[in-house]
Amino acid sequence: MQTGLLNTYNKSVSNRSVIAWVLSGVLLTFYVxxxxxxxxxxxxxxxxxxxxWGLYGTLYTLFIxxxxxxxxxxxxxxxxxxxxxxxxxxxxxxxxFALPHVMEMFDTPGYNFAYFWPLNYSAxxxxxxxxxxxxxxxxxxxxxxxxxxxxxxxxxxxxxxxxVCGCGGLAETAGDSFRHLSSKTSKSxxxxxxxxxxxxxxxxxxxxxxxxxxxxxxKSGGEYSAMYPVFSKVSNGVKGFYSFFVGAxxxxxxxxxxxxxxxxxxxxxxxxPLAALMGLIQKxxxxxxxxxxxxCISCGNCSAYCExxxxxxxxxxxxxxxxxxxxxxxxxxxxxxxxxVLKLENKWDFASWGDAAGVEHADV
Amino acid sequence: xxxxxxGNGVAGINAAGKIRSRDSGAKITxxxxxxxxxxxxxxxxxxxxGQLSAExxxxxxxxxxxxxxxxxxxxxxxxxxxGKRVLALTNGEIITYDRLLVASGSCPLKPNYPGIDLDGVGxxxxxxxxxxxxxxxxxxxxxxxxxxxxIGIETLEILxxxxxxxxxxxxxxxxxxxxxxxxxxxxxxxxxxxHGVEMLLSTETAEVLGENGKVTGVRTTKGDTLEADLVVFAxxxxxxxxxxxxxxxxxxxxxxxxxxxxxxxxxxxxxxxxDCTSVVWFNGVRRPEQLWYTGRDQGRDAGFNMIASESExxxxxxxxxxxxxxxxxxxYTTGGYVNFNFDGECDxxxxxxxxxxSQRITYLADGSVVGFNMLGSxxxxxxxxxxxxxxxxxxxxxxxxxxxxxxxxxxKKFKVVESAPA
Ligand SMILES: Cc1cc2nc3c(=O)[nH]c(=O)nc-3n(C[C@H](O)[C@H](O)[C@H](O)COP(=O)(O)OP(=O)(O)OC[C@H]3O[C@@H](n4cnc5c(N)ncnc54)[C@H](O)[C@@H]3O)c2cc1C
Ligand code: SF4
Numbered sequence: 162m163q164t165g166l167l168n169t170y171n172k173s174v175s176n177r178s179v180i181a182w183v184l185s186g187v188l189l190t191f192y193v194x195x196x197x198x199x200x201x202x203x204x205x206x207x208x209x210x211x212x213x214w215g216l217y218g219t220l221y222t223l224f225i226x227x228x229x230x231x232x233x234x235x236x237x238x239x240x241x242x243x244x245x246x247x248x249x250x251x252x253x254x255x256x257x258f259a260l261p262h263v264m265e266m267f268d269t270p271g272y273n274f275a276y277f278w279p280l281n282y283s284a285x286x287x288x289x290x291x292x293x294x295x296x297x298x299x300x301x302x303x304x305x306x307x308x309x310x311x312x313x314x315x316x317x318x319x320x321x322x323x324x325v326c327g328c329g330g331l332a333e334t335a336g337d338s339f340r341h342l343s344s345k346t347s348k349s350x351x352x353x354x355x356x357x358x359x360x361x362x363x364x365x366x367x368x369x370x371x372x373x374x375x376x377x378x379x380k381s382g383g384e385y386s387a388m389y390p391v392f393s394k395v396s397n398g399v400k401g402f403y404s405f406f407v408g409a410x411x412x413x414x415x416x417x418x419x420x421x422x423x424x425x426x427x428x429x430x431x432x433x434p435l436a437a438l439m440g441l442i443q444k445x446x447x448x449x450x451x452x453x454x455x456x457c458i459s460c461g462n463c464s465a466y467c468e469x470x471x472x473x474x475x476x477x478x479x480x481x482x483x484x485x486x487x488x489x490x491x492x493x494x495x496x497x498x499x500x501x502v503l504k505l506e507n508k509w510d511f512a513s514w515g516d517a518a519g520v521e522h523a524d525v
Numbered sequence: 526x527x528x529x530x531x532g533n534g535v536a537g538i539n540a541a542g543k544i545r546s547r548d549s550g551a552k553i554t555x556x557x558x559x560x561x562x563x564x565x566x567x568x569x570x571x572x573x574x575g576q577l578s579a580e581x582x583x584x585x586x587x588x589x590x591x592x593x594x595x596x597x598x599x600x601x602x603x604x605x606x607x608g609k610r611v612l613a614l615t616n617g618e619i620i621t622y623d624r625l626l627v628a629s630g631s632c633p634l635k636p637n638y639p640g641i642d643l644d645g646v647g648x649x650x651x652x653x654x655x656x657x658x659x660x661x662x663x664x665x666x667x668x669x670x671x672x673x674x675x676i677g678i679e680t681l682e683i684l685x686x687x688x689x690x691x692x693x694x695x696x697x698x699x700x701x702x703x704x705x706x707x708x709x710x711x712x713x714x715x716x717x718x719x720h721g722v723e724m725l726l727s728t729e730t731a732e733v734l735g736e737n738g739k740v741t742g743v744r745t746t747k748g749d750t751l752e753a754d755l756v757v758f759a760x761x762x763x764x765x766x767x768x769x770x771x772x773x774x775x776x777x778x779x780x781x782x783x784x785x786x787x788x789x790x791x792x793x794x795x796x797x798x799x800d801c802t803s804v805v806w807f808n809g810v811r812r813p814e815q816l817w818y819t820g821r822d823q824g825r826d827a828g829f830n831m832i833a834s835e836s837e838x839x840x841x842x843x844x845x846x847x848x849x850x851x852x853x854x855x856x857y858t859t860g861g862y863v864n865f866n867f868d869g870e871c872d873x874x875x876x877x878x879x880x881x882x883s884q885r886i887t888y889l890a891d892g893s894v895v896g897f898n899m900l901g902s903x904x905x906x907x908x909x910x911x912x913x914x915x916x917x918x919x920x921x922x923x924x925x926x927x928x929x930x931x932x933x934x935x936x937k938k939f940k941v942v943e944s945a946p947a
Contacts, residue, residue: 167686171575240935346586453905453931456849458817459535459584460568465577474584495933500849501856501903504931 165235166466166497174421175338181421189418196409221331222258226250228334235337241492241505245323249330257327272297275325278305279364280435282403286368287375309435310442316507317448318439319490328412328428329489332468336425340468340493343424349470353430353487357437360407364434367403370396407432426468430487440486447507448490454480457502463494477502526551528831529612529620531602532628533557534566535817536799536824538585540626543828545593551832553594554620558601560652562587566630567817569655570679573662574686602629605772607792624794624831627769627782628824631762631800631815640733645740646756649680658757662687665755669693669743671730673700675850677759678717682853684755685722692723692751694743699726704848704864708876709883709900713852716881720853764801764813777803781813786840788827796831798823807843808865816848845913846896847906855881860909861896863887870895873919875943877901884926888919888946902939903931920945 173180194200195217205216229250237243252275261271270292278284284301293301312320322329343349374396377389386393416428429436450473463473469487473494476483495503528544530537533555541553568582580587590597600614611621633648635641645661648654658680666689670681673695684691699710717724729746733756742752764780773792775783781803782790788804789796799820805811823841830838847860869890876883882901888894893916897909908929912922923945930939 166576168575170578239933240937241933244935341581454907455818455822456847456906458567458849459565460571461565461577461581461584462568462571465581478584492933499851499856501858501931504903505934 322489529622536628539824540828672759861913863896
């Protein structure tokens with residue numbers, strides 16, 4: 162048996178019981194208050210944490226650290242699980258939390274080196290860029306446009322999603338008790354393929370519109386909103402809509418609020434534009450999950466505990482090595498397989514380039 | 526043409542899939558008394574522990590039957606008449622077929638000890654057994670598992686995890702001699718003990734004891750009495766073929782359905798696959814092979830042969846043996862043939878008791894390897910099978926053994942410590 166998985170369905174917090182619904186309600190309320198009101202501002206001030214976002218960042222980091230330790234106690238029997246969890250905790254504590262604070266103490270604008278476009282949707286907004294020192298601007302561009310694709314090609318999107326990213330970090334740690342709640346149906350997979358690329362498109366369009374607005378504005382010597390009233394309106398509207406709908410509702414309120422009902426990766430799986438982009442690269446990259454032929458006993462542990470809703474068993478019982486755009490390489494499927502059928506690997510293999518090996522309904 | 530399949534298990538469902546893939550119009554009927562949906566019997570233990578839900582252990586989405594247009598009958602077959610090509614269900618319903626596949630699986634062996642029918646005595650093989658055990662586990666305080674096999678040790682583990690003080694009674698003088706050496710068996714026994722669970726070796730049941738119709742314990746042949754309010758017998762399974770009596774389908778002395786190399790019985794248009802089927806093994810012995818893997822393969826092959834024309838039909842080829850299991854936390858992979866007692870066979874063996882891992886390779890006098898037995902770490906059985914088939918030399922194999930390691934990334938690198946035979 163796997164330590165940590167025992168009784169998953171007997172725990173009221175993990176089995177969509179009333180308690181899980183209540184918890185989800187609490188989380189949703191918390192996020193609505195956090196994003197759209199100043200409810201937490203006085204508390205943050207009292208605790209000397211700056212504004213409400215200081216409080217939020219502190220809580221967020223605390224959760225990742227505490228539940229990271231819980232995760233290691235549950236699944237830390239192998240080094241892969243231990244290392245990547247330590248890595249997640251490290252990037253949250255140092256890169257996302259401490260470093261920006263330290264930088265602000267030295268009067269440099271806080272900058273999170275582990276946060277890339279288009280997840281960081283305002284990374285290329287000119288109004289943000291012009292406030293930054295040159296090395297940071299360079300890093301924004303090189304990081305998002307070169308570093309991310311190369312690392313993803315070499316190691317799969319896991320290098321980010323389950324080793325570095327803060328959204329992934331919370332999902333892997335605080336979300337661990339909910340990972341089995343992600344839907345494995347082919348219907349949910351169809352929705353995922355629609356939604357995630359729709360948001361990616363929206364993210365690219367938003368950035369393009371905001372940037373062109375800036376260029377137009379520069380050309381027109383500041384008279385831009387008067388000269389292009391429609392465009393200026395649309396541009397501001399799109400920018401506002403994206404930050405409200407994607408930045409707040411999808412990644413925050415729904416993304417975390419629905420943990421106890423729909424699993425820990427709702428945001429990462431259905432909406433994250435960076436995940437979408439890296440997923441496309443991953444399909445052509447070296448990372449895959451290797452399946453030991455004819456060894457699967459179809460028990461379902463791999464599929465059940467896949468937080469991204471991949472029906473891993475379908476590939477395992479069909480003897481198919483596979484690359485799935487969604488896979489964040491958390492390695493839990495391999496970890497919980499009682500027959501050691503699965504292995505995460507990076508491998509040069511030109512024959513299978515771009516082979517997504519996606520079977521929606523694997524033939525019996 | 527109407528295909529009727531008795532059994533919604535791995536053999537039955539794979540046969541249905543093969544038939545459907547060749548003929549989208551065939552009428553396919555699947556009969557099962559056990560469950561509405563095909564589920565993974567190998568995963569019963571995880572459902573018991575709340576690690577998986579009932580739906581998690583169903584290998585296909587529930588719309589499978591509608592999508593593939595399989596007719597499903599929930600009922601028990603009481604009788605088959607292969608001369609008339611009809612079968613009858615226990616509720617009296619009569620079903621006719623053109624071609625019949627029997628994939629009815631196994632039922633537990635029931636020993637005839639006194640007291641075997643007491644309340645609180647049962648097995649762990651079917652979905653109904655799972656429901657029974659789940660109910661009993663709610664109140665049981667002390668349990669006994671009789672039998673030192675794979676189902677036995679899984680049952681031992683889950684009862685222990687349910688907080689019940691459980692003891693396992695093993696007849697043999699070390700655990701699982703059918704596939705293990707004494708050193709391997711002892712490592713598992715020590716591992717089980719380290720969980721605080723007792724495994725009694727060389728211990729046989731004489732009688733099941735009870736009071737007011739309820740089980741109270743087991744008396745051993747040595748005269749000792751072990752207390753328990755729950756006793757699970759896991760001493761093996763036999764083909765579930767009682768309903769084939771007088772059907773015209775020939776059975777072996779164990780009740781296994783005798784088939785030819787195409788998995789056809791002598792009765793007209795009756796095939797068999799899975800646990801209930803008596804097949805000829807590589808060494809000429811005829812008996813059922815009760816494995817998930819062979820059930821799957823036989824199902825596929827029988828299904829293919831049922832729909833194929835006479836000339837297209839293919840032989841069921843077992844292929845080199847491989848298997849896997851898990852004993853509490855210790856994973857087990859085997860490939861080739863260990864413990865088959867070939868003339869002049871030798872073992873290369875190394876073990877690491879702190880990390881609870883061991884590797885054993887059996888080879889013949891000429892140095893060619895015939896089997897691998899690996900405990901505690903992960904191995905790619907495909908390479909083992911290949912090396913056995915290629916009759917590779919033990920020294921050649923030891924130099925490359927690490928290539929077959931299948932542990933998770935960043936795991937400690939595997940090393941051959943024990944020297945190769947001269
Ligand atoms: C607890 C447990 C753990 C196991 N673990 C492993 C493992 O790790 N690895 C491994 O290789 N094997 C394992 N096995 C063995 C494996 O599960 C079987 O070999 C396999 O399921 C056999 O498949 P089958 O299709 O032949 O029969 P079954 O899966 O037994 O299916 C039989 C079907 O026939 C139906 N049926 C039978 N009689 C009738 C009737 N009269 N009327 C109507 N329907 C009928 C039943 O309802 C059922 O649907 C395990 C078995 C058990 C019990
Ligand atoms: S790959 Fe492993 S975990 Fe997944 S269904 Fe097969 S045996 Fe179970």
